[in-house]
Every structure is written in structure tokens, then in C-alpha cells.
Amino acid sequence: MSRIGKMPVKLEKGVSVNVGSGNLVTVKGPKGELTLQVDPDITISQEDGTIHVSRPTDQNRHRAMHGLYRSLITNMVTGVTKGYQIQLEIIGVGFRAQIISGNILEIALGYSHPIYFVPPAGISVSAEQARGQNPIMTIDGIDKQLVGQVAAKLRALRPPEPYKGKGVRYRGEEVRRKAGKTGGKGKK
Numbered sequence: 001m002s003r004i005g006k007m008p009v010k011l012e013k014g015v016s017v018n019v020g021s022g023n024l025v026t027v028k029g030p031k032g033e034l035t036l037q038v039d040p041d042i043t044i045s046q047e048d049g050t051i052h053v054s055r056p057t058d059q060n061r062h063r064a065m066h067g068l069y070r071s072l073i074t075n076m077v078t079g080v081t082k083g084y085q086i087q088l089e090i091i092g093v094g095f096r097a098q099i100i101s102g103n104i105l106e107i108a109l110g111y112s113h114p115i116y117f118v119p120p121a122g123i124s125v126s127a128e129q130a131r132g133q134n135p136i137m138t139i140d141g142i143d144k145q146l147v148g149q150v151a152a153k154l155r156a157l158r159p160p161e162p163y164k165g166k167g168v169r170y171r172g173e174e175v176r177r178k179a180g181k182t183g184g185k186g187k188k
Contacts, residue, residue, distance in 0.1 A: 005066035008050040029080025079142035086151040092166035097127040
């Protein structure tokens with residue numbers, strides 16, 4: 001058995017799970033509702049406030065899906081109760097981010113034009129900038145995959161470069177630095 005797949009998923013208070021026809025799992029909680037289409041070979045059962053995921057055989061395909069769907073359901077339960085948050089840090093002179101007209105993010109990253117980013121439905125983006133600190137963009141949502149995808153898109157606008165470290169990085173991310181040129185020093 002998969003060590004991850006055989007662990008039951010405990011449901012928090014206020015969370016309800018419905019397994020519909022065709023293995024469509026719907027999780028409702030205080031922060032919202034998420035759905036997931038589970039493979040028909042995988043069996044999902046609910047008992048005593050926990051969800052159990054089981055597989056029919058020990059084929060590699062079934063073993064892989066067993067742990068995968070258990071993890072996805074756990075992420076859904078966590079998302080509708082606590083939510084997910086990723087923070088990005090902008091490092092560079094003149095680099096900034098601000099929210100304009102509702103939920104549109106305007107980012108200046110050293111290009112000749114500002115970048116406007118409209119987050120998808122279910123995602124909220126905020127930007128804060130304290131004096132003497134690097135600007136911080138915060139991405140919030142209940143869908144772990146979507147929050148991570150939006151954060152990766154924003155980071156890809158200007159990934160941190162290895163010489164000065166300028167760019168957009170995850171909060172707390174270590175960027176490996178390279179030594180610059182040492183031209184003009186030495187023998188001729």
C-alpha cells in the first residue's frame with residue numbers, strides 16, 4: 001500500500017465532502033467550494049468524519065494515482081478551511097508593485113513599460129511596500145495549484161539574476177550568486 005494513500009483524510013469542522021456520480025468529489029468549507037474529478041478506478045469512501053482512498057490493484061498506475069488523489073483531496077480540505085498564501089519579494093532599484101482599480105496589479109520591473117496583471121477568479125493579490133523594505137506581493141486563494149501557478153507566472157516576469165540578485169523571488173528564496181568579471185586587473 002502507498003504510505004500516503006492509505007492515511008485517512010480528517011475533515012475539519014464545517015467541511016462537507018460529497019462524492020457524486022462519476023467520482024466527482026466536491027469539498028465545501030467556510031472559505032469556498034472545490035471540485036475534483038477522480039479516476040474511476042480509485043474508490044473514495046467517507047466514514048466517521050474521515051475520507052479513505054483505496055485502489056483496486058497494485059499496478060504502477062493505480063499505485064501512483066492512489067497517493068496522488070489522496071494528496072489532492074487533502075489539499076482541497078486544507079484550502080477550504082485555511083487557504084493558501086505565497087509571498088513574492090521584488091528586489092531592484094525602481095522595481096515596485098501596486099494595486100490599481102480593484103484587483104489589477106501594476107508592476108514596474110525595469111522594462112520600458114509597466115506590467116498589468118489581472119488575477120484569475122478565486123485568487124486575490126495584494127501589494128505592500130514599507131519604507132526601506134523591498135516590495136512584497138501576496139497571492140491568496142483556496143486552490144493550491146492555482147495559487148502556485150499565479151506565483152510562478154509573476155516570478156517569471158523577471159526571475160532573479162545571479163550577479164546582483166535583482167528580480168522577483170519567493171519570500172525567503174536563496175539565489176545563488178556568481179562572481180562578476182575581474183577584467184582590467186592582471187598582466188597584459
